[in-house]
Amino acid sequence: xxxxxxxxxxxxxxxxxxxxxxxxxxxxxxxxxxxxxxxxxxxxxxxxxxxxxxxxxxxxxxxxxxxxxxxxxxxxxxxxxxxxxxxxxxxxxxxxxxxxxxxxxxxxxxxxxxxxxxxxxxxxxxxxxxxxxxxxxxxxxxxxxxxxxxxxxxxxxxxxxxxxxxxxxxxxxxxxxxxxxxxxxxxxxxxxxxxxxxxxxxxxxxxxxxxxxxxxxxxxxxxxxxxxxxxxxxxxxxxxxxxxxxxxxxxxxxxxxxxxxxxxxxxxxxxxxxxxxxxxxxxxxxxxxxxxxxxxxxxxxxxxxxxxxxxxxxxxxxxxxxxxxxxxxxxxxxxxxxxxxxxxxxxxxxxxxxxxxxxxxxxxxxxxxxxxxxxxxxxxxxxxxxxxxxxxxxxxxxxxxxxxxxxxxxxxxxxxxxxxxxxxxxxxxxxxxxxxxxxxxxxxxxxxxxxxxxxxxxxxxxxxxxxxxxxxx
Amino acid sequence: xxxxxxxxxxxxxxxxxxxxxxxxxxxxxxxxxxxxxxxxxxxxxxxxxxxxxxxxxxxxxxxxxxxxxxxxxxxxxxxxxxxxxxxxxxxxxx
Numbered sequence: 238x239x240x241x242x243x244x245x246x247x248x249x250x251x252x253x254x255x256x257x258x259x260x261x262x263x264x265x266x267x268x269x270x271x272x273x274x275x276x277x278x279x280x281x282x283x284x285x286x287x288x289x290x291x292x293x294x295x296x297x298x299x300x301x302x303x304x305x306x307x308x309x310x311x312x313x314x315x316x317x318x319x320x321x322x323x324x325x326x327x328x329x330x331x332x333x334x335x336x337x338x339x340x341x342x343x344x345x346x347x348x349x350x351x352x353x354x355x356x357x358x359x360x361x362x363x364x365x366x367x368x369x370x371x372x373x374x375x376x377x378x379x380x381x382x383x384x385x386x387x388x389x390x391x392x393x394x395x396x397x398x399x400x401x402x403x404x405x406x407x408x409x410x411x412x413x414x415x416x417x418x419x420x421x422x423x424x425x426x427x428x429x430x431x432x433x434x435x436x437x438x439x440x441x442x443x444x445x446x447x448x449x450x451x452x453x454x455x456x457x458x459x460x461x462x463x464x465x466x467x468x469x470x471x472x473x474x475x476x477x478x479x480x481x482x483x484x485x486x487x488x489x490x491x492x493x494x495x496x497x498x499x500x501x502x503x504x505x506x507x508x509x510x511x512x513x514x515x516x517x518x519x520x521x522x523x524x525x526x527x528x529x530x531x532x533x534x535x536x537x538x539x540x541x542x543x544x545x546x547x548x549x550x551x552x553x554x555x556x557x558x559x560x561x562x563x564x565x566x567x568x569x570x571x572x573x574x575x576x577x578x579x580x581x582x583x584x585x586x587x588x589x590x591x592x593x594x595x596x597x598x599x600x601x602x603x604x605x606x607x608x609x610x611x612x613x614x615x616x617x618x619x620x621x622x623x624x625x626x627x628x629x630x631x632x633x634x635x636x637x638x639x640x641x642x643x644x645x646x647x648x649x650x651x652x653x654x655x656x657x658x659x660x661x662x663x664x665x666x667x668x669x670x671x672x673x674x675x676x677x678x679x680x681x682x683x684x685x686x687x688x689x690x691x692x693x694x695x696x697x698x699x700x701x702x703x704x705x706x707x708x709x710x
Numbered sequence: 711x712x713x714x715x716x717x718x719x720x721x722x723x724x725x726x727x728x729x730x731x732x733x734x735x736x737x738x739x740x741x742x743x744x745x746x747x748x749x750x751x752x753x754x755x756x757x758x759x760x761x762x763x764x765x766x767x768x769x770x771x772x773x774x775x776x777x778x779x780x781x782x783x784x785x786x787x788x789x790x791x792x793x794x795x796x797x798x799x800x801x802x803x804x
Contacts, residue, residue, distance in 0.1 A: 448750035479770045
């Protein structure tokens, strides 16, 4: 059966067991039966702003009802759009891909008396390159943590196929109450949890800028039973949950590997309902353990592949075996900012995840690391080379090498930067670190910056990263 | 109350790595959305630091956006408890 958002919206609005279900956020609360009318209003606002059905839109979305309605309206009409997290500041707007005709910024009003459709600020993209929109695509930015990201292409059909797998895996139904504290602009929040809840006709509560006290406030009000979180949020909630939780059917975590100790502690608090989902922007939800798997399995293994998904290991001499994935609902490829293909997904469908994994005796897999040099910090995959690129542009800095340390910090694995200064420059590590803080997100700032006179090299003349890693271990 | 606020200002200024001088912190500034703009991690730290500093243990109901609206609001919650009836010998419950 082919799914369509248009049909789902109609079903959710009409079916007796779904029509009174909620779509809510900090401010708004709507019933599913109201959605067709609300989406019509959004269509009207888009048309009025000159964003016709042949335009491709860049949506800066927060976790709000207006954002969710906009995404549903666009999918209902088979329109193409890119979802991106909101710009941090008005005077520092994120770039809009040049193949998009318009930028839409979703704002949060002061009161719910403002119609949801009026929360959209629509402006023409002055750098639009004239490329015609390809219908029924969703574009997502890869989780490039320094703004160096590629654009992942999915079809609406593959998104819905992916989400349908999620529905079955965690048991979303019309009675489910799904809380979404993870960004709607990412595959995990939008493609996995939000669309799964829409397919099942569940009630949905969107949490923007989640913190523990906001989570607790909303948990008291909405009483969710399915929630997708990140390991960092698990860690924070662990300090805030002062009594065990038995109401949850599924507490799903993803986005980075969750530490085993944290998994076990959190699983106990949520009565054994914690599942670590394995996935990516490119492949969506790929694998997860089942609730009846043992705690040992759930805490360490990636679990059973989602329906139709195949996984295999490919031996690699330098790094161990790399994990490859073939997904019936995988991505189509990567675009650049002009809408030109950087790379198409492999013709045979196998995708290199970049993860190193080992097979267990039972045939499941455990991810043990990354093939490329990166660390997970506060839920973001941070490429060490991206940090190097920023630090080497600092005034006075000559060469730089960034390595991951062995220490665990509050934000994840530690990061250390080694800098060689230009001659005549006097700077200390603290000063360099402070400058880094103004140029990159807090989770990417190296925990330690050391000034050195030269970087250690191998006989080949290449940087000796192992020597630097030994210095910080 | 003012004493509690003062101790909270020092906690925020000195222990939260926000580059803020305790004397400059406005006790009525919003802690989260505007004002001091505590991120989620700093908020968790503030909860833990407050519990240590005042030897209290917040109950879940006290962990609300209202309690953490500003340092003054938080001081109110802590103060009400310290003067209240729920104290335990070592650790009190707010």
